[in-house]
Amino acid sequence: MFLRRLYSTSLRTVSESNARRWAAIKNAKPISHFLTDNYNRKHDYLRISITERCNLRCMYCMPEEGVPLQPDSQILSTDEIIQIAKMFVSQGVKKIRLTGGEPTVRKDILEIMDRLNQIEGLKEICITSNGIALHRKLPKLAQSGLTSLNLSLDTLVEGKFTLITRRNGLKNVMKSLETALQLGIPKVKLNIVVVKGLNDDEIMNFVKLAQFYPLEVRFIEYMPFDGNKWELEKVMNYQDIIKLIRETHPTIERVAHKHGETSKTYQIPGFKGKLGFITSMTDDFCKDCTRLRITSDGNLKVCLFGNDEVSLRDLIRSNVDEDEILQVIGKTVKNKKEKHAGLDELPKMANRPMILIGG
Numbered sequence: 001m002f003l004r005r006l007y008s009t010s011l012r013t014v015s016e017s018n019a020r021r022w023a024a025i026k027n028a029k030p031i032s033h034f035l036t037d038n039y040n041r042k043h044d045y046l047r048i049s050i051t052e053r054c055n056l057r058c059m060y061c062m063p064e065e066g067v068p069l070q071p072d073s074q075i076l077s078t079d080e081i082i083q084i085a086k087m088f089v090s091q092g093v094k095k096i097r098l099t100g101g102e103p104t105v106r107k108d109i110l111e112i113m114d115r116l117n118q119i120e121g122l123k124e125i126c127i128t129s130n131g132i133a134l135h136r137k138l139p140k141l142a143q144s145g146l147t148s149l150n151l152s153l154d155t156l157v158e159g160k161f162t163l164i165t166r167r168n169g170l171k172n173v174m175k176s177l178e179t180a181l182q183l184g185i186p187k188v189k190l191n192i193v194v195v196k197g198l199n200d201d202e203i204m205n206f207v208k209l210a211q212f213y214p215l216e217v218r219f220i221e222y223m224p225f226d227g228n229k230w231e232l233e234k235v236m237n238y239q240d241i242i243k244l245i246r247e248t249h250p251t252i253e254r255v256a257h258k259h260g261e262t263s264k265t266y267q268i269p270g271f272k273g274k275l276g277f278i279t280s281m282t283d284d285f286c287k288d289c290t291r292l293r294i295t296s297d298g299n300l301k302v303c304l305f306g307n308d309e310v311s312l313r314d315l316i317r318s319n320v321d322e323d324e325i326l327q328v329i330g331k332t333v334k335n336k337k338e339k340h341a342g343l344d345e346l347p348k349m350a351n352r353p354m355i356l357i358g359g
Contacts (some may be wrong), residue, residue: 029089029090029091029092029121030092031043031044031091031092032091032092032326033330034091034326034327034329034330034333035088035091035092035093035292035329035330035333036333037302037333037334037336038334038336039287039336039338041287041288041289041290041336042092042290043093043289043290043291043292043333044092044093044094044095044260044290045093045094045095045096045097045260045290045291045292046085046088046093046095046096046097046291046292046293046294047096047097047099047291047292047293047294048076048081048084048085048096048097048098048099048293048294049098049099049100049101049293049294049295049296050076050081050098050099050100050101050103050106050109050112050296051075051100051101051102051103051105051106051296052067052069052070052075052100052101052296052297053069053100053101053102053105053106054100054101054102054105054130055102055105055130055132055133055167055169056102056130056132056165056166056167056169057165057166057167058130058152058154058164058165058166059163059164059165059166060193060195060222060223064166070296070297074297074313075296075297075298076294076296076297076298076313078108078111078112078115080298080313080316080317081112082112082115082116082119083316084294084298084312084316085116085119085122086119087322087325087326087329088292089119089120089121089122090121091326091329093122094121094122094123094124095122095123095124095125095126096116096122096124096125096126097126097127097128097148097150098112098113098125098126098127098128099127099128100128100296101296102129102130102132102133103127103128103129104127104129104132104133104134104137105133109137109141110137110140110141110144113125113140113141113144113145113146114144116144116145117144117145124147124148125144125145125146125147125148126146126147126148126149126150126187127141127146127148127149127150128149128150128151128152128191129149129150129151129152129176130151130152130165130173131151131152131153131169131172131173131174131175131176131177132167132169132172132173132176133172134151134176134179135172135175135176135178135179138176138179138180138183138185139179139183142183142185146185147185147186147187148185148186148187148188148189149180149185149187149188149189150189150190150191151173151176151177151180151188151189151190151191152190152191152193153173153177153190153191153192154192154193154195154199155170155199155202156170156202156205156206157170157202158170160198160199161173163198164198164199177190177215181213181214181215187216188214188215188216189215189216189217189218189276190206190209190215190216190217190218191218191220191278192206192217192218192219192220193220193222194219194220194221194222194236194241195222195234195236196222196233196234196235196236197234198234200236203219203241203244203245204244204245204248206219207245207248207249207268207275209273210268210271210272210273210274210275211268211270211271211272211273212272212273213272213273214272214273215273216263216265216273216274216275216276217273217274217275217276218263218275218276218277218278219238219241219275219276219277219278220278220280221235221236221237221238221278221279221280221281221282222234222235222236222281223280223281235281235282237282238264238277238278238279238282238283239282241277242266242277245268245275249268251268251269252266252267252268252275253266253267253268253269254266255267255274259288259290260288260289260290260291261285262278262280262285263276263277263278264276264277264279264283265277280304280305284339286338286339287339289303292333294312295309297311297313298311298312298313298314298316299311299312299313300312300329300332302332302333302335302336303336303337306336306337308332308335310328310329310332312325312328312329315328
């Protein structure tokens with residue numbers, strides 16, 4: 001009902017890539033003091049935004065009028081992305097996620113993936129995508145070592161998709177989901193931003209996807225960013241979502257939490273997939289945060305909701321020695337706060353629109 005027919009055979013990925021991934025796990029380096037903050041949080045997960053551009057205009061991600069784009073010269077080049085990735089992996093980062101904007105609109109994404117796949121010690125290479133153009137590139141991305149896909153999908157209704165994203169394309173997103181399952185991508189997750197009065201009536205339809213397919217359906221609390229017209233009344237508490245699901249599935253139960261995971265994960269007996277809840281607004285997970293972010297213009301951002309940034313791009317382009325760059329990274333990480341601002345403060349704080357953070 002929800003997906004097109006899945007074929008019984010799946011496309012094969014390159015065996016050499018799998019062998020390299022196991023070698024990376026064996027050769028992963030311990031976290032250095034540069035990536036350890038004053039609360040002893042060790043950051044082994046790096047999110048790199050590779051573009052500000054997107055082929056959708058999602059209402060929670062950017063202002064309706066869009067955002068002013070920087071000239072290409074201000075965006076990280078392929079070589080700079082790889083240089084930053086190697087630097088962080090050398091200090092213990094084991095997981096890199098490519099984000100945007102929409103990462104698949106960047107013409108050299110396959111080259112970036114291929115080069116990331118050659119970095120010794122990198123355990124996971126992941127992508128977050130809206131799925132509009134993803135299905136055409138997924139086979140080659142899988143061959144380049146893609147281990148995880150987060151697919152943004154906030155509605156299963158065509159008209160509502162157009163309302164939320166201000167564009168058409170639901171069929172393309174569903175095709176990307178189908179392709180990912182056919183390819184056997186190790187981890188496939190659906191990200192659903194729940195907004196009261198908009199898509200909260202579809203929660204049980206998304207739950208049914210987890211019943212029949214091996215993926216994690218993740219419900220995300222609506223978060224405030226510049227220009228997205230956030231209102232507290234539109235936030236649906238994750239506990240209310242669980243309560244709703246429990247009315248139909250009383251056996252739903254929490255899965256043991258893994259250190260560094262943002263999702264509170266649940267399982268319903270007999271389901272092929274799982275359910276996850278991203279609770280940034282009502283129950284933060286700052287105490288064991290393991291992630292750092294690089295914006296598409298090369299700024300290191302230690303917290304999604306923090307304003308402090310430092311330009312690694314400018315340091316690289318000034319030919320600053322890598323040891324000096326690591327000192328800057330270490331100082332920035334050490335300044336990371338114990339937790340982000342609370343629900344009362346966040347809506348009042350200036351921040352980039354989500355699309356310019358790689359959220």
